[in-house]
Amino acid sequence: MEFYLNSRFIWVLLFWLFILTSCKNEEKLIKEPIKTNVEYQMYQPSEMAGFMNAMYAYNLQLKAQIIAGDQPSSLPLDLIKLHSAEMSNGKSRTQNWQNFINVFIASQEAVVDTLSNFEIKERYNAAISNCLNCHKTECTGPIPKIKKLMIQ
Ligand code: HEC
Incomplete structure (x- = not known):
């Protein structure tokens, strides 16, 4: 009985030692590629950044088109992708984001609503x-760039 307990104890100890050391190994494995990836990430926009640039374009x-009278x-x-697109490292959907996103989507959709009673320039600027x-x-960061989209 005593022997059984002792050997079980040793197995448990070995098991934890294995888990602890394997976790450490994993950490090393994960940390190294991140260090070398930093440069890449700067040039590789997140899914959200890519979508934002598409919205800008x-x-x-x-x-x-509007200035030309179309x-x-x-x-x-x-635009539903705004709800799911992944953001850059460390960024997440804040309360402020939640407050603005649906209002924005509705206003962007209203620009192409040909039945609207409001002038297209007003809807676009909104x-x-x-x-x-x-x-x-x-x-x-992009505020000065976005401001230039306004129609005077
Ligand atoms: C509800 C909030 C919200 C709205 C509305 C919004 N944006 Fe953004 N925008 C963000 C956030 C957050 C980021 C950063 C995304 C990231 O880094 O992953 C961003 C990033 C950007 C970028 C930088 C992309 C890059 O290359 O890093 C541009 C340009 C941009 N937005 C333009 C626009 C334009 C134009 C509109 C309207 C048509 C708009 N945004 C509407 C929150 C918003």
């Missing part, structure tokens, strides 16, 4: 204002 094109009616971007409203707290 889309609105730049809308602006040109009534654009297509919205080729799937959508861009909503980009800015969220950016004031979530990601301030």
Whole structure:
């Protein structure tokens, strides 16, 4: 009995030793690639950053069409992706994001609503204002670039 207990104790000890050392090994394995990846991550935008840039390009094109007197009616971007797209490291959907996102989506969809009673320029500028409203707290870097999207 005593022998049985002792050997079980040793097995448990060996088991934990194995777990502890294997965790350490894993940490090393995970840490090293991250260090070398830092440079890559700077050049590789997150899914969300990529989508934001697509929204920027889309609105730049809308602006040109509206100034030219067109009534654009297509919205080729799937705005629902804003709810699922992965953000850059360390960023997450804050309360502020949650407050602004649906208002923004509705206003961006309203730009191409050909039945609206509001002038297209007003609807477009309202959508861009909503980009800015969220950016004031979530990601301030692109604000000057987004401001240039406004139609004066
Ligand atoms: C609800 C909040 C919110 C709204 C609305 C919003 N953005 Fe963003 N935007 C963000 C966040 C957060 C990031 C950072 C994403 C990341 O780094 O993963 C970002 C990033 C960006 C970037 C930088 C992408 C890069 O290369 O790093 C641009 C440009 C941008 N947004 C433009 C726009 C435009 C144009 C609109 C409106 C058509 C808009 N955003 C609407 C929150 C928002």
